[in-house]
Amino acid sequence: MQLDIRLPIGLMFTLLGVLLALFGLIGDKSSLQSSLGINVNLWWGLVMLVFGVVMFLLGRRGTATARLTEESPEGMKIEELEHRSGMEK
């Protein structure tokens, strides 16, 4: 029903992964000295991309989400208690 947390995480990492990997492929290679000659952008970008895609796909199942109080048994117990004890009207 609500926003599955894995969707935004998946999207963000996919986006960041694509950006990094693309830059690692076609971007300026002169700054690679600092990273000991390893193309961190390319390799780590790909790792982030894979992670992002997996999270996104899992997120489409829509199970990892907060729900409204009225749909949550434990949440309703709190509401009831608040009303019964007069903490809330």
Place this chain on the structure above:
Amino acid sequence: MKLTFLDWTIMVIYFVFVLGIGFALKRYMRTSTDFFLSGRSIPAWITGLAFISANLGAQEVIGMGASGAKYGIATSHFYWIGAIPAMAFIGVFMMPFYYGSKARSVPEYLKLRFDEKTRGFNAISFAVMTVLSSGISLYAMGLLLETLLGWDFSFSILVAALVVLVYVFLGGLTSAIYNEVLQFFLIVFGFAPLVFLGLKDCGGWAGLQMRLATVATSNGFASGAWSESWKFMGTPAANPMGIEWFGLAMGLGFVLSFGYWCTDFLVVQRAMAAKSMLAARRTPLIAAIPKMLFPFLVILPGMIAIALTYKSGGSGFTLPKKPDGSFEYNMAIPMMLGHYFPTGMLGVGLTALLASFMSGMAGNVTAFNTVWTYDIYQSYIKRGASDQHYLWMGRMATVFGIVISVAAAYITTRFNNIMDMLQLVFAFVNAPLLATFLLGMFWKRTTGHGAFVGLIAGTVGAAIHQGLTLPMGAHAGIKGGWFGAVHIYPSELAQAFWTAIFAWSACFLITILISLATKARDEKELTGLVYALTERPRDDQLPWYQRPALLAVLILLGAVVLNIMFW
């Protein structure tokens, strides 16, 4: 350190997502229970990751990196004995009372178990503490970004505060928790390559050990003092932390660690948002798994930084020094980011750093707005208003909580000593709390008067202990010794650990004495609040991987193995 367009783009993408989550959740914040407790509906793995992420603030990342450089692998004690056992304990033994009592906050549990005055004392000190500590970490962030990137102090703290304000205001605790999970992954992905590159620069673990031996011998310690965590804990003089095993195990491993992980509402709130008792109990247990591995992510970079400074690697990294000749330990991780990461990855690393600041701050802010609204406003100012009114008050509390934090950050720039003093006072107030909770939950005879007087006695005990002792080389003043120094500790850490031990013992003894002298509460009223009078949650129907007790045993075994590996 120079940022390019790509780095900026990455940072902007992060901000867009963080704010986007807040906007997306806005329409699900219909009642105050949605806003403060996420409707008690969140699955355990999400609350679990939020549980550690809320703690993964600036102090954690920057501070643990700095300690890694200063003390070496012994810093892992803050995790393997200073967190894991406490997290296992709260999951198995304490969560049934927090969650099962339907208390909406930690102070409210104190009210149910003891009385109004104990709750009031805890709620007010906690509320003041959280906003001010969030201000202090804002200050640290502004200062860091100023030295690192030349950003304007006001600009960086205002932007960070505004972003946190917007997403907590809109989406309440759910928004904070969702973003904490996102921030958790970002921090892991942002720092992991740093550890890889740093280790490679050292020539692997063996190369790091060899270099750390030089660090240790140059500082007058045995060669393994930076790479072996327990071997030199026999006497304070043999290890860079300046503490012996007993003070470490009791002070850090018991009083401070259990006191923080088992009673601090900042983390407990995450577990209280879980969707069932079982999910709430599994929250700290799930959190313990990544927590156990964090030393490799946050302490190791600090160790690498100091190792390469003493004996340089291929890329010539060194730690900068302060004008007085001591190392800028706090710059260990930020400087390494700038040194090893090319543009692009640098953007991810810096964004991860920002994420850690923001997750810590959001944790403080959500804990504050809940305690303010439930335990102060609803209890003492306006009771029995409509649900919508408290939802509105929660949003307002978010705004003024953040405004006070920002103000505190500015005050810190002017009067550093005031903030140091406040933090000391907080430490005194916090240190005895654990004794109150342990007695309250596991000894049904404990009374409200006992708890309240015990808390005060513990706080006073801490202040007296601090006032009578000094760390080596310090002068009487903020470091202690106001009543004359009766004892000199080998280090500030040792003094802090022993202050905690004294505070805990004072509170424990006085609570017992006063409780025995005052009238006990009717046992019927204590059902669900005290161990002996509460039905144990039944776990034998569950598959093994869901049973809290079994999970806790596995986690403890993991911590034992890690301790032995790096003995």
